[in-house]
Amino acid sequence: MLKKRLIFTLLYKNGSFLLSRNFRLQRVGDIQWLFKNYHFETISDAIDELIVLNLDDDETKIPGFLNTLEEMVGHCMIPVAAGGQIRSVEMASALLAHGADKLVVNTACFEQPELVEELVSRYGSQCMVASIDWTGPDNLKVFSHSAAQEQGLLHDHLKRLEALNVGEIYLNAIHRDGTGQGYDFDALNAVPNDWKVPIIMAGGAGHSSHLSQALEHPLIDAAATANLFNFVGKGLANARRELLQCEAPLAKFDD
Amino acid sequence: MKITLIDYGMGNHLSVRNALSRLGYNSSISQDPIVIKNSDFIILPGVGSFRRAMENLNGLGLSEAIIQAATENGIPMLGICLGMQLLGSESTEDGISEGLHLIDNKISKLDSSSGIRIPHVGFNNVYWKTANALTDELNQNSDFYFTHSYAMTDSDKSADYIYCDYGAPFVAGFRKHNIFGVQFHPEKSQRTGLKLLKNFLEIKRA
Numbered sequence: 060m061l062k063k064r065l066i067f068t069l070l071y072k073n074g075s076f077l078l079s080r081n082f083r084l085q086r087v088g089d090i091q092w093l094f095k096n097y098h099f100e101t102i103s104d105a106i107d108e109l110i111v112l113n114l115d116d117d118e119t120k121i122p123g124f125l126n127t128l129e130e131m132v133g134h135c136m137i138p139v140a141a142g143g144q145i146r147s148v149e150m151a152s153a154l155l156a157h158g159a160d161k162l163v164v165n166t167a168c169f170e171q172p173e174l175v176e177e178l179v180s181r182y183g184s185q186c187m188v189a190s191i192d193w194t195g196p197d198n199l200k201v202f203s204h205s206a207a208q209e210q211g212l213l214h215d216h217l218k219r220l221e222a223l224n225v226g227e228i229y230l231n232a233i234h235r236d237g238t239g240q241g242y243d244f245d246a247l248n249a250v251p252n253d254w255k256v257p258i259i260m261a262g263g264a265g266h267s268s269h270l271s272q273a274l275e276h277p278l279i280d281a282a283a284t285a286n287l288f289n290f291v292g293k294g295l296a297n298a299r300r301e302l303l304q305c306e307a308p309l310a311k312f313d314d
Numbered sequence: 315m316k317i318t319l320i321d322y323g324m325g326n327h328l329s330v331r332n333a334l335s336r337l338g339y340n341s342s343i344s345q346d347p348i349v350i351k352n353s354d355f356i357i358l359p360g361v362g363s364f365r366r367a368m369e370n371l372n373g374l375g376l377s378e379a380i381i382q383a384a385t386e387n388g389i390p391m392l393g394i395c396l397g398m399q400l401l402g403s404e405s406t407e408d409g410i411s412e413g414l415h416l417i418d419n420k421i422s423k424l425d426s427s428s429g430i431r432i433p434h435v436g437f438n439n440v441y442w443k444t445a446n447a448l449t450d451e452l453n454q455n456s457d458f459y460f461t462h463s464y465a466m467t468d469s470d471k472s473a474d475y476i477y478c479d480y481g482a483p484f485v486a487g488f489r490k491h492n493i494f495g496v497q498f499h500p501e502k503s504q505r506t507g508l509k510l511l512k513n514f515l516e517i518k519r520a
Binding site: 060061062063064103104107129132133136137138155156157158159160161180181182183184185186226227255256257280281310311312 | 324326328329332333336361362363366396407408426430431432433434435436437438439457459460461462463479480499501502504505506507508
């Protein structure tokens with residue numbers, strides 16, 4: 060049986076990892092802080108995948124991000140999806156060359172759909188994660204440019220992404236982002252019928268019970284958290300253990 | 315011991331290399347046919363579309379080198395993910411294109427008629443009827459990390475297979491003499507994955 064996944068999302072900007080709350084950013088610590096406080100060498104025992112997003116639009120900071128990515132990949136044997144600021148094939152190829160297994164695109168899906176198509180054709184659907192920032196409560200809308208620009212209805216955007224053949228959808232609720240109040244499952248009402256693309260739920264997880272609600276949901280394939288405080292220390296490992304005790308459909312890793 | 319990861323512009327070599335160094339093995343990344351043919355072990359990683367990968371292999375003159383290394387030189391070879399598919403005869407990804415024909419199996423898209431989601435992403439358990447060198451000391455139904463939309467058939471009867479169920483059973487791995495392939499990513503599959511890589515690197519050359 061295919062297991063569901065637990066994903067840890069890291070937000071990066073200019074040498075620091077950040078906590079985002081409703082898209083307002085707070086610096087938390089650098090890579091050494093992360094390695095130490097998240098026991099990085101054993102993080103693959105707790106989570107199935109890592110997502111790393113560069114939030115810095117300053118292009119001179121890209122080499123620093125690439126080096127950080129490579130250092131992280133060297134410290135954990137885990138699939139890593141990387142993104143943020145992917146506006147060219149060169150950028151995508153640089154991320155893969157520095158150890159990313161998958162690419163995360165968001166704004167490009169609105170502004171450069173032809174780039175997304177090219178990346179799908181070059182690297183395959185399984186390499187492409189489309190991240191969506193959405194909010195409600197009525198007429199669920201999607202936003203680009205770090206939730207700054209409205210881009211129409213969530214339902215329409217999902218259809219567009221399906222047509223672009225992206226491999227996975229990362230569904231992030233702007234109004235729950237970093238709040239720790241739990242996921243907003245309303246977004247799933249906008250998922251078209253006969254939907255075939257794996258869905259990663261994000262935005263709002265603050266406790267293992269939130270992760271568990273997502274993992275139990277038939278439409279959801281993976282639960283993500285980007286909360287740097289709620290799962291610090293052994294928080295992710297503890298969450299996985301609790302989830303497995305409640306028979307969540309996660310992989311059990313051998314010792 | 316010379317372990318060569320073949321570089322054809324489309325693999326994630328870094329992860330495989332990191333996994334090997336955790337096991338205490340040095341490896342080199344190369345696109346030089348001479349280096350490849352003089353290796354003790356060859357690993358063909360890969361992320362991307364089959365067509366582009368074959369265009370790159372042919373363009374770099376690597377197809378011939380890989381075939382010679384595997385057949386005439388008998389060097390143990392492991393294809394990972396797309397790298398395994400390239401060892402097959404042909405794929406329907408992005409139009410039909412020919413593979414390296416080291417195993418006589420075709421590659422086509424996973425059948426989603428049962429309602430499964432594609433790509434197949436995450437840990438899934440694998441099993442085998444006939445054990446092979448790769449599965450040594452591994453438990454049946456061990457979880458490995460997959461991320462793919464295409465899979466290989468098992469029509470070549472001269473190989474032993476590892477299977478995984480997703481909608482229907484598909485080939486998760488094979489052994490044909492000194493040629494091995496895995497559809498999953500051992501380098502992303504925890505200690506079980508490392509054990510499998512170690513099994514491969516302990517194979518004695520015939």
